[in-house]
Amino acid sequence: MAAAPTNPSRPEQDLEILEPLCAVFRRHLKSLGQKYTPERAQILDVLVRLDDLFEADHLLAEMRRGGFRVSKATVYRTIKLLKDAGIIQQVLLDTDTEQAHYQLVYGRRSRDLIIRTDTRQAIPVELPELVELCERICVTLGLKAHAHRLHIFAAAE
Amino acid sequence: MAAAPTNPSRPEQDLEILEPLCAVFRRHLKSLGQKYTPERAQILDVLVRLDDLFEADHLLAEMRRGGFRVSKATVYRTIKLLKDAGIIQQVLLDTDTEQAHYQLVYGRRSRDLIIRTDTRQAIPVELPELVELCERICVTLGLKAHAHRLHIFAAAE
DNA sequence: GTCGGTGCAAATGCTTTGCATTGAT
DNA sequence: ATCAATGCAAAGCATTTGCACCGAC
Numbered sequence: 001m002a003a004a005p006t007n008p009s010r011p012e013q014d015l016e017i018l019e020p021l022c023a024v025f026r027r028h029l030k031s032l033g034q035k036y037t038p039e040r041a042q043i044l045d046v047l048v049r050l051d052d053l054f055e056a057d058h059l060l061a062e063m064r065r066g067g068f069r070v071s072k073a074t075v076y077r078t079i080k081l082l083k084d085a086g087i088i089q090q091v092l093l094d095t096d097t098e099q100a101h102y103q104l105v106y107g108r109r110s111r112d113l114i115i116r117t118d119t120r121q122a123i124p125v126e127l128p129e130l131v132e133l134c135e136r137i138c139v140t141l142g143l144k145a146h147a148h149r150l151h152i153f154a155a156a157e
Numbered sequence: 158m159a160a161a162p163t164n165p166s167r168p169e170q171d172l173e174i175l176e177p178l179c180a181v182f183r184r185h186l187k188s189l190g191q192k193y194t195p196e197r198a199q200i201l202d203v204l205v206r207l208d209d210l211f212e213a214d215h216l217l218a219e220m221r222r223g224g225f226r227v228s229k230a231t232v233y234r235t236i237k238l239l240k241d242a243g244i245i246q247q248v249l250l251d252t253d254t255e256q257a258h259y260q261l262v263y264g265r266r267s268r269d270l271i272i273r274t275d276t277r278q279a280i281p282v283e284l285p286e287l288v289e290l291c292e293r294i295c296v297t298l299g300l301k302a303h304a305h306r307l308h309i310f311a312a313a314e
Numbered sequence: 315g316t317c318g319g320t321g322c323a324a325a326t327g328c329t330t331t332g333c334a335t336t337g338a339t
Numbered sequence: 340a341t342c343a344a345t346g347c348a349a350a351g352c353a354t355t356t357g358c359a360c361c362g363a364c
Contacts, residue, residue: 033317033318035318035362035363035364038362039319040319055353056353071322072322073323073354080355090251092247092248094304098353099354100353100354114298114302117303127290129286130307133284133287133290134307137271137309141280142314143314144314147309147310148307148308150291150307151306151307152302152304153304153305153306154295155301155303157299190342192337193338194343214328228347230329233328233330237330256327
């Protein structure tokens, strides 16, 4: 198995991200002495077409809907790998504590989000000033900032 | 039972926060037709002396260490109430997904944190510019920001 | 041919809940 | 006196794991 299965109906911009994302994941796996399996490829393939925020359950359901047969265990195991690889990131919503929510961050300049409390929609935003702000405050404490995460909770006026 | 039990060894600044915090909680409970019980008072009392980040387990252990006898169920039930009252807030650490972490936010101007990835220490920070930044970006999208949460991941250089 | 991966089902562990009793108002 | 809270133990439920078989390298 060399590449993720392709889906001709998938929009162009997803194809663009899938290839480098796949390469990053394969590199990460190789560095750990782990293998790139068809199941993992299928998960990537579905992942890039998911909404901004998704849950393990949701990913599994989408896989099944797409005709892929993967076990729940594999989905959870792969989510953990993707998190370690820095491809996805967990997100904490204020509204519920039940299931973990994840966000694709690979290929995004920013992982900051506006979370609409009225529609439960997540909008990625980019705040270049923020990076500088984080670095500045850390320097005053003798620390080195290596990442940040901002969630803004907002609603229509 | 009218007030939280006092502990003479508790530092001054904690006493300062306990009283208004207690008032806010009692008001919240009254608005829901719920009662202010000794157990809830004891939890507040222990809460204000906890580190910046704590877990349900940790709170329970501290309670026991302080000689209070509360059940695990009551701790969880009270944490939920405190969350609803806006007194504490859940925090998502990158490092683990196991237990939920909480942070006291009542009486804080800011709920922003630097999370030290080397020591797992959480440092509250205040970034007044950030509030304005959040409002500005939301306005451009026709939204009204009502809260935000920033986590900066950093370590000693 | 080796290891690591997968699926299944069972286990784990944080969190929630049902119920009888206790207690705040 | 009433209605909610507590404690205990028993669920619940998302996530993890053990194991036998399969497949990427």
